[in-house]
Amino acid sequence: MVFDKLKEKLRKQKYYQIHKEKIDERNKEWKKLNRDMYLKQQREYNNHSDRHQSNMIKCWKYTGLKLFDYTYEEVYEYYLDCDNCEVCNKDISMGGYNKHMDHCHSTGIFRWILCNSCNTKDNWMNKI
Secondary structure, three states, X not given: OOOOHHXXXXXXXXXXXXXXXXXXXXXXXXXXXXXXXXXHHHHHHXXXXXXXXXXXXXXXXXOOOEOOOOOHHHHHHHHHHOOEOOOOOOEOOOOHHHXXXXXXXXXXXXXXXXXXXXXXXXHHHHHO
16 A cells, blocks of 8 residues: 555644644643653754754744855854854843844845844844
């Protein structure tokens, strides 16, 4: 018997659509009960450089981030090496949701690597 990947994928998508609320609730409950293991898995996934790099670059391209005279790989290395917010100097070495690629939303041009606080408030513009 030949396994049809497309047919199986469609079957799983249909099942998920029918049982979405139940599946989401079960996943949320599992994450709550296994928080430490879940966070460990997330850290391991994020520390796998090839996967993490390709996902980050894909997100940057999707949001329209423009890099002049640099490649995405060069900016990714700079992103990893940046341990402090470039405005307030706060430690952002843990990465995750604390580290943000600031860019102009109208042009998409990359400006800074910021902490969450500086990224959500535009008060950093007064510090330039």
